[in-house]
Amino acid sequence: xxxxxxxxxxxxxxxxxxxxxxxxxxxxxxxxxxxxxxxxxxxxxxxxxxxxxxxxxxxxxxxxxxxxxxxxxxxxxxxxxxxxxxxxxxxxxxxxxxxxxxxxxxxxxxxxxxxxxxxxxxxxxxxxxxxxxxxxxxxxxxxxxxxxxxxxxxxxxxxxxxxxxxxxxxxxxxxxxxxxxxxxxxxxxxxxxxxxxxxxxxxxxxxxxxxxxxxxxxxxxxxxxxxxxxxxxxxxxxxxxxxxxxxxxxxxxxxxxxxxxxxxxxxxxxxxxxxxxxxxxxxxxxxxxxxxxxxxxxxxxxxxxxxxxxxxxxxxxxxxxxxxxxxxxxxxxxxxxxxxxxxxxxxxxxxxxxxxxxxxxxxxxxxxxxxxxx
Numbered sequence: 001x002x003x004x005x006x007x008x009x010x011x012x013x014x015x016x017x018x019x020x021x022x023x024x025x026x027x028x029x030x031x032x033x034x035x036x037x038x039x040x041x042x043x044x045x046x047x048x049x050x051x052x053x054x055x056x057x058x059x060x061x062x063x064x065x066x067x068x069x070x071x072x073x074x075x076x077x078x079x080x081x082x083x084x085x086x087x088x089x090x091x092x093x094x095x096x097x098x099x100x101x102x103x104x105x106x107x108x109x110x111x112x113x114x115x116x117x118x119x120x121x122x123x124x125x126x127x128x129x130x131x132x133x134x135x136x137x138x139x140x141x142x143x144x145x146x147x148x149x150x151x152x153x154x155x156x157x158x159x160x161x162x163x164x165x166x167x168x169x170x171x172x173x174x175x176x177x178x179x180x181x182x183x184x185x186x187x188x189x190x191x192x193x194x195x196x197x198x199x200x201x202x203x204x205x206x207x208x209x210x211x212x213x214x215x216x217x218x219x220x221x222x223x224x225x226x227x228x229x230x231x232x233x234x235x236x237x238x239x240x241x242x243x244x245x246x247x248x249x250x251x252x253x254x255x256x257x258x259x260x261x262x263x264x265x266x267x268x269x270x271x272x273x274x275x276x277x278x279x280x281x282x283x284x285x286x287x288x289x290x291x292x293x294x295x296x297x298x299x300x301x302x303x304x305x306x307x308x309x310x311x312x313x314x315x316x317x318x319x320x321x322x323x324x325x326x327x328x329x330x331x332x333x334x335x336x337x338x339x340x341x342x343x344x345x346x347x348x349x350x351x352x353x354x355x356x357x358x359x360x361x362x363x364x365x366x367x368x369x370x371x372x373x374x
Contacts (some may be wrong), residue, residue, distance in 0.1 A: 003344050003353045004337035007125050008184055015241055019191075022237035029233075034213075041240045042196065045180070047374040048243065049172035051198040053205035056231025057212055060159045060181025063195035064092035066229060067177040068127065069208045070197070071153040073098050077126035081157075082112050083315040083325070085131045087141050089157050091315045092179075098126065100323060102329045102361040106274050107268075110286075111138035113332075117146045127153040132161035132171050134309070135187070135253070135283035136272070140174045153181060157317030163250045167278040174199050174262075182239055187244050187253070187283050190235040203368035250348030252347040253282040256354055260285055261342065268351055272337075284309055285345040291368055292341050298364035306359055307342045 012019060020299035026037055038056050046054030057063040073079060073228050075097035081089055083102040093100040103116035112130045128147055130138035147154045158164075162180065164171045172178035182194035197208050210217050215226030216305075257280070261271050270288035274280065286309060296306050313323035313333045327334065343357055 002303035003305065003349075003357060004111075005307055005342070005344050006185060006346055008189070008347060010346070011189075011242075014165050015245070016350070018241045022241050022264040023234055026234045026237050031233060032285065033223060033233070034230055035233050037240070038236045039245070041231070042351055043238040044240060044243055045196060046198050047053070047336055048170065048246070049178070049180075049198045050170050051173050051178070052200050052208065053198065053202065055197045055199075055208040056236060057197060058229040058231065059193040059288040060179060060183060060195040060228065061088040061092055062212070062229030063179035063181065063197045064089065064129070064155070064157065065095050066208055066211050066227065067155045067179050068092060068096045068098065069211050070204045071127060071155065071177060072124045073153070076124060078122055079125040079127045079129060080120045080125060081129040082131055082133075082333070083330050084110065084310065084336055085133060085157070085314065086159065086310065086346075087314050087317065088159070088181075088229050089129060090320060093129070099124070100314075100320070101125070102323065102325060102330065104332045105133075105336070106139070107332045107335075109136060109139065109275065110134065110336065111136060112143065114139055114142035114146060121150060125150070125152060127155055129155045129157050130175075131157040131159075132164055134272070134286050135161050135281040136275075137161060137164050137166035137278045137280075139277075139291075140171075141277075144174065153177070158187065159183070160283040161281060162283075163246050164281040167277050170225055173200070176201060177204055182235065187250060187281055188239065188242055191238050192235055193231070194231055194235040194239065195229075196231065198280060201266050223340055241366060249347040250281045253345060254280070256345055256347075256349055256351070257282045259354045260345070262359065264328055267358075267362060269361065284342045284343050286340050288336070288339040289341055290339065291303055291364075294341050294368065295361060295364050296341055298367070299357070299360055302360045304360055305344060308337075309342050310340075311337060313337050340364050 042054035067165040156175040156178035159181035211226040215222040215224040
C-alpha cells in the first residue's frame with residue numbers, strides 16, 4: 001500500500017463544487033486584484049485569530065517582510081529569531097536589510113528558547129520573531145515579557161500554526177504583528193501562494209495596506225517605497241470556502257497524531273510532546289529517531305512518503321554563512337537536523353495508514369536490531 005506524504009487533491013475533491021463556484025464567482029465579477037473577496041476573507045480570518053485587522057499578502061514570506069517594514073525594521077537593525085525554521089523566516093529579515101540574530105530552540109518544544117534572548121540582545125535589536133513550528137505554539141509569555149522589558153517589537157511567525165492556541169488564545173494575536181501563510185500544504189491552504197498579517201494596531205494595519213501596494217496611501221501616489229504583495233481574490237475566495245472547516249480539520253490532525261503516539265509507543269522514536277499551555281495543531285507530525293536516515297530509506301522502500309523539516313539549519317546554509325555561525329554554534333538545532341523526520345499526516349489520511357506507517361517503522365527497528373546482533 002502506497003502512502004503519500006501529502007494528498008492535496010483529497011481536500012479539493014471534498015469541497016470541489018464550493019471551490020469551483022467561488023472561483024467562477026470571482027472570474028465573473030471582473031475584480032481580479034484585491035476587492036471585496038479579499039476584504040471579506042481578511043475580516044473572517046482576523047476574527048478567527050482574535051485580531052481587529054487582517055491585511056492579505058501575496059505569500060507568507062511577503063507577510064513577514066511587510067510586518068517587519070511596518071514595524072520600522074530596516075538596515076542597521078537586528079532581529080532575533082531561530083535557525084530551526086523554514087528559511088523564509090530568516091530570508092524576510094534579510095530582505096528588509098536587517099541582520100538576523102539566530103538563537104537555539106527548546107529541545108522539547110522545538111521553538112525559540114526564551115533563555116537565549118538575553119545573550120542575543122544588542123543596542124541594534126529591534127524585533128523578535130518567534131516561530132510556531134510544526135503547529136506547536138512558541139512560549140509566548142516569557143518572550144513577550146522580555147520584549148516589553150527591552151522595548152522590542154514581537155512578530156509571530158504563524159505559517160505552520162493556523163488554529164493553534166497558547167494559554168487559551170489563538171496564536172497570531174499575541175505579538176504586535178503576526179505573519180500567516182496559506183501555502184497549499186498548510187492547515188488552511190490556498191491553491192497557490194497567499195498570506196496575511198494580523199494585528200490589533202490600527203496604525204500598523206494602515207501602513208501594511210499601503211506597503212503591500214507600492215506605498216500607496218492615495219492611488220498611484222507612493223508616499224514611501226513599498227512592495228507588490230497582494231492577496232489574490234481567487235485565493236481569498238478559495239480560503240473563505242475552507243475557513244469554516246479548519247477547526248474540524250485540526251481536530252482530525254490531533255486525532256491522527258494521538259493514534260501515531262499510541263502506535264509508536266515503545267519504539268525508539270521520540271514523539272512530539274504535549275504542553276499544558278498549548279494546543280498543538282500538527283501541521284506536521286515530526287518524530288526524532290537516532291537512525292533517521294535508515295528509517296526514512298526503509299519507509300521509502302515500503303511506499304511511504306516522508307520529509308525532513310529541516311535537513312540543514314539556516315545558519316549552515318550557503319546563503320547565510322556570512323552571519324558567522326559555524327557548526328556547533330546552535331547545538332540543539334543541529335542535533336534536530338540530524339534526527340527529525342516528518343511522517344504522513346493530513347486530515348484525509350486514513351487511520352489504517354497511520355497503523356501501517358507505525359508498523360513499518362517497527363519493522364525497520366527490528367531489522368536494525370537483528371543486524372546489530374549479527
